[in-house]
Amino acid sequence: MSICQLLGIEYPIFQGAMARIATHKIAGPVSEAGGLGIIGGGGMSRDDLREEIRLVREFTDKPFGVNLMLQMPNCDELVDVIIEEKVPVVTTGAGSPARYIPALKAAGVKIIPVVASVRHAVKMESLGVDAVVAEGQEAGGHIGSTSTMALLPQVVDAVKIPVLGAGGVGDGRSVAAMYALGAQGIQVGTLFLMAEECSIPASYQQRIMDANDTDTIVTGREAKDPVRSLSNTMLRKFAELEEANAPHEELEKLTVGSLSRAVYDGDMETGSAMAGEIAGLLKEVLPAKVLIERLFSEAEAVAKQLTIKY
Known part of the structure; x- marks a missing residue:
């Protein structure tokens, strides 16, 4: 089953859960455009998260997700809100979601951890998660120590669940490269900083x-x-x-x-x-819908033109 079929989305793209930035203002437009918008739960209270979830639902009836930073001391409360509000997808970072998996699974929530190593990806698969995001050190924010080009194919080879690639996606060429390395989709953060709907100054x-x-x-x-x-x-x-x-x-x-x-x-x-x-590749601010559609139309064109000469 493809990641789009698994989650009910049109484009295989997740919006990264950027700290203090990934609110309903960007998550809603990304989901409405056919990707998976994600609310960054890090730093939010129970009430903050509930409000953000409801604001996304006012904007779109399409699937969206919440990211859990597992080092947060109020994770238990946030998980309760996710279950109560019937959020369809959770991504996780900064730790293992093991203690929350039974309750989230029972509620029908898809669980997709962000990983920075093969070892972590294999462990997450053994816990029964639905997919993983393999994020290389090219990414912004908190990073691991291995580049996407090296990490992604090794994770793909090590697990049987779907793998998305993250770190270094700025245009259709990089999307095509992710697919060439075995990804079933991508997660994008920095590019969505350039969305018109993004709330940064x-x-x-x-x-x-x-x-x-x-x-x-x-x-x-x-x-x-x-x-x-x-x-x-x-x-x-x-x-x-x-x-x-x-x-x-x-x-x-x-x-x-x-x-x-x-x-x-x-x-x-x-x-x-x-x-x-x-960041050095990004030179204009555009609507989230345009960014997504352009990424995949460019990727298709790149894939069609690829030839290997030797």
Whole structure:
């Protein structure tokens, strides 16, 4: 069964659960356009999540999902809301969803963890999840240590459930590449930052449009919590201090509130504006529907033109 058949969606594309960004404002339009819009549950209260779910349903009657950041202390409450509100799909990150799988399965919820290693993918399959998203380190936000090109085919070979690819998708060429590596679909985050419906400030979108191929930076590797963002003064300073083994307290002073400064205030110098390496390819803001349709029409054209010469 294809991922589209499994979830009842038209296009095999998930919108990434970007922290503080993935609300009904982008999830609703993505689902209405035929993809799977996803509400990022991280940082939300029980009431916040319930409101977001209902706002998505006011916008569209098509399938959508909720992402659970499993390190959140109120995950139990969020799972209760997901079940009560009959959310059709849950994606997960930052841990194992094992303790929640029986209740979610009993409620008919499809469970799709985001994984960064073959070992994790195999473990998730053994727990009975419905599919996995294999995300390479090209992606924005929290990342693993293996590139998509290396990770994806190894995950595909290791499991029998559907696999979606994530990290590095910016146009039809990269979609075709994901399929060539064995994916049944894709998850996209950075590209949807360029959707007209995305709620980030104009300065954030402009910073992406101004980016080049080397304009992201990874911080937090020393703490084993790497995050990819658009490079700026604050993050370069953080990287210098991290390399010099500065105390945690000194590093925390720099970054406390930095995600909010980027997402809500549009501060591109002292904020953490998460984005993937593909940012250097993105040069215009378009409706989510146009972004999705263009991705797949380009991918089909690329696939038709592919030839191997030797």
